[in-house]
Every structure is written in structure tokens, then in C-alpha cells.
Amino acid sequence: MLCRLGALKVVVSQIGETSTIINEVRILQRLASIPAKHNGQRHLRKFTDYFFHDGPNGRYQCLVFDVDGVSVPTLVTRCGDTRLPGRLAWQLSQQITLALDCLHSNGIAHGDLYPGNILISQREGQSSDPGSLNQLGPPVLAEIYARPGRQITKSLPRYIVEPATFPVPAMAGQAQVHASLIDFEQAFLRTDQSLAKVRTPLIFRAPETLLDSTWDLRIDIWSLACTIFELVTGQLPFDNFMPTKPPLVLEWIAMFGDVPEKWRMQAKEVVGDCQNDIDGGSLTSWLCEVDFGSGRKPEFSKEDIERLADLLARMMCYLPSERLSAQDILKHEWFVKNPLAGKKEE
Numbered sequence: 015m016l017c018r019l020g021a022l023k024v025v026v027s028q029i030g031e032t033s034t035i036i037n038e039v040r041i042l043q044r045l046a047s048i049p050a051k052h053n054g055q056r057h058l059r060k061f062t063d064y065f066f067h068d069g070p071n072g073r074y075q076c077l078v079f080d081v082d083g084v085s086v087p088t089l090v091t092r093c094g095d096t097r098l099p100g101r102l103a104w105q106l107s108q109q110i111t112l113a114l115d116c117l118h119s120n121g122i123a124h125g126d127l128y129p130g131n132i133l134i135s136q137r138e139g140q141s142s143d144p145g146s147l148n149q150l151g152p153p154v155l156a157e158i159y160a161r162p163g164r165q166i167t168k169s170l171p172r173y174i175v176e177p178a179t180f181p182v183p184a185m186a187g188q189a190q191v192h193a194s195l196i197d198f199e200q201a202f203l204r205t206d207q208s209l210a211k212v213r214t215p216l217i218f219r220a221p222e223t224l225l226d227s228t229w230d231l232r233i234d235i236w237s238l239a240c241t242i243f244e245l246v247t248g249q250l251p252f253d254n255f256m257p258t259k260p261p262l263v264l265e266w267i268a269m270f271g272d273v274p275e276k277w278r279m280q281a282k283e284v285v286g287d288c289q290n291d292i293d294g295g296s297l298t299s300w301l302c303e304v305d306f307g308s309g310r311k312p313e314f315s316k317e318d319i320e321r322l323a324d325l326l327a328r329m330m331c332y333l334p335s336e337r338l339s340a341q342d343i344l345k346h347e348w349f350v351k352n353p354l355a356g357k358k359e360e
Contacts, residue, residue, distance in 0.1 A: 097248025
């Protein structure tokens with residue numbers, strides 16, 4: 015028996031959610047059966063087991079994974095800035111693209127790709143080492159009390175545990191990191207288009223998920239572009255603080271031009287009476303504004319930013335058929351010519 019730490023995902027017992035649970039296990043089992051030939055497979059969270067637990071509130075599906083480190087926001091905070099160091103952002107972008115290429119090469123869409131579904135450690139498998147528990151210290155517990163006049167029932171836990179996270183290694187020298195793409199609850203097979211339900215945060219959703227009734231694995235390419243933008247800049251690709259559909263569609267139009275004719279009627283229905291007071295602009299100008307106008311020393315040259323803007327523009331085409339594939343993204347100059355590879359650390 016292997017002595018490793020595991021991450022336990024307990025799926026809340028709810029009526030009508032059985033198909034979602036079964037789908038996730040099906041996708042995870044398919045991923046586990048893929049031969050270890052693709053470099054991106056090591057950047058997909060490892061699924062090790064599943065079981066059921068019968069509790070006072072129903073039956074729970076319990077999924078067991080490797081432990082995969084910390085979230086992107088946690089890493090940003092530990093770096094002492096509002097965004098990641100450029101070298102780390104580039105590494106994470108490449109690794110997540112590799113993971114997506116592995117999925118798409120095997121006919122699987124992730125369906126929920128955004129920074130919240132990326133976990134980071136210093137090296138692969140580091141957090142699953144039993145010795146890493148020593149870094150967390152003893153658990154901090156808090157008892158649960160009933161409100162006045164109420165009683166504690168068996169459906170409630172006896173105590174709650176304060177969340178804990180693994181410490182992030184010092185970023186001196188912008189060390190190598192290992193990224194894992196997680197959460198396959200919304201994943202679907204190429205042949206399962208009708209089963210797909212998109213629950214990705216609105217700002218990361220592809221246009222067809224708002225303006226059409228059909229989509230396929232290429233929704234991941236748009237979401238990946240938005241994710242890379244945020245990893246590099248620390249900001250969302252669309253300046254929409256409280257995103258709703260009408261202003262988001264207007265921002266698409268301001269940046270990329272009018273939507274294809276087949277979607278224009280639906281776009282008008284979505285926008286409704288929302289005022290179009292959004293200034294137009296290009297991806298290049300927006301990237302330059304957030305990178306060079308942030309008050310911090312730029313890590314990328316203007317040529318680097320132009321390459322990134324070109325890549326994102328090729329990924330964020332309205333029509334899915336015009337978007338780059340994950341494989342082609344990895345061949346783009348932004349990834350082939352690592353913009354920071356030859357620069358010395360300061």
C-alpha cells in the first residue's frame with residue numbers, strides 16, 4: 015500500500031445530482047486510463063479512488079485525489095504583489111495549455127477552465143508526501159453550539175475545522191513551479207455535447223455558451239485565453255467588476271467587433287436596454303495598459319506583449335472553428351520564444 019496523502023472531495027448529497035457525480039467519475043476514470051505519453055498528463059490532477067458514505071443527510075460520493083498545492087490567489091499573495099512574477103505566469107500558462115492539449119487530444123473538454131481550477135506546488139507530487147503534513151501544524155477546531163431554544167441534531171457536525179494551506183516556497187529567483195488542472199465535474203466527451211452544462215464564471219465563458227444552444231470542447235480555448243490574460247496581468251480580460259451578460263456582450267463587441275450575423279438577434283435580446291457606453295480598444299492596448307501602466311517595472315517588452323496579444327486574439331475568435339487548437343497554441347511564438355528565458359534574475 016502506498017503511503018501518500020490524499021485530497022478528499024465530498025460531493026454534497028442532493029436530489030437530481032446523481033448524473034453529475036456519475037459523469038465526473040466516468041471522466042476521471044477515462045483520464046486515468048490514458049497512457050502516460052503526453053507531457054500534459056502530469057498537469058492533470060491525479061484521481062486515485064472513490065467510494066460512497068452513508069450519512070445522516072443522505073448518501074455522499076467521495077472522490078480521492080493527489081494533494082496538489084495552493085491556489086493562484088494564494089500564490090499571488092505570497093509573492094507580495096497583485097499578480098504573479100512574469101516567469102511564473104509564463105510557466106503556468108504553458109503547463110495548463112499542455113494539460114488542455116492532453117484533454118482535447120483524447121476527446122475530453124474540461125468545461126470549467128479558469129484560474130480557480132488551477133493548483134500549484136513547487137514540484138510534482140510534493141504536497142502528497144506524508145511529511146508535508148508537518149508544515150500545517152495541528153488542526154484548529156471550533157465547537158458548534160445550538161441557538162437559544164434549539165438543539166444540536168445528528169445532521170450537524172460536532173465541530174468545524176479552520177482551513178489550512180501549505181506554505182508556498184520563497185519565490186526568490188522565481189523558482190520553478192508545477193501546475194495541476196483540477197475539477198472535472200463539468201467535463202464532457204466530444205460526443206457528449208448535449209450533456210454539457212457550463213457553470214464557469216461568466217467572464218471566462220465563450221460567446222457560444224451565451225448566444226447559441228450548442229458548443230463543443232472549443233469553449234475551453236476561449237476560457238484558456240481569459241485565464242492566460244489573468245495569470246500574466248493579474249486582472250480580468252474584460253473590465254467588468256460585477257459581470258452580467260449584457261455589459262459582457264457589449265465589451266466583446268467593443269473589443270472584437272460585432273458578433274457573427276447568426277448571433278446578432280440573440281445578442282440584441284441579451285443586451286436589451288443596456289447602454290453601450292464602453293470605449294473600444296484592442297487586446298494589445300489593454301495588455302499594455304495593465305502591464306506598463308501598473309506602476310511596477312514591466313517584465314515583458316512591448317514585443318512580448320504584442321506576441322501575447324496576437325496569441326489571445328487567435329484564441330478569442332467568435333466562431334469556434336477559427337480558434338487555435340491547444341496544440342497550435344503551444345507552437346505560437348509566445349510559448350516557443352520564452353520572453354524571459356534569457357533574462358537574469360534581479
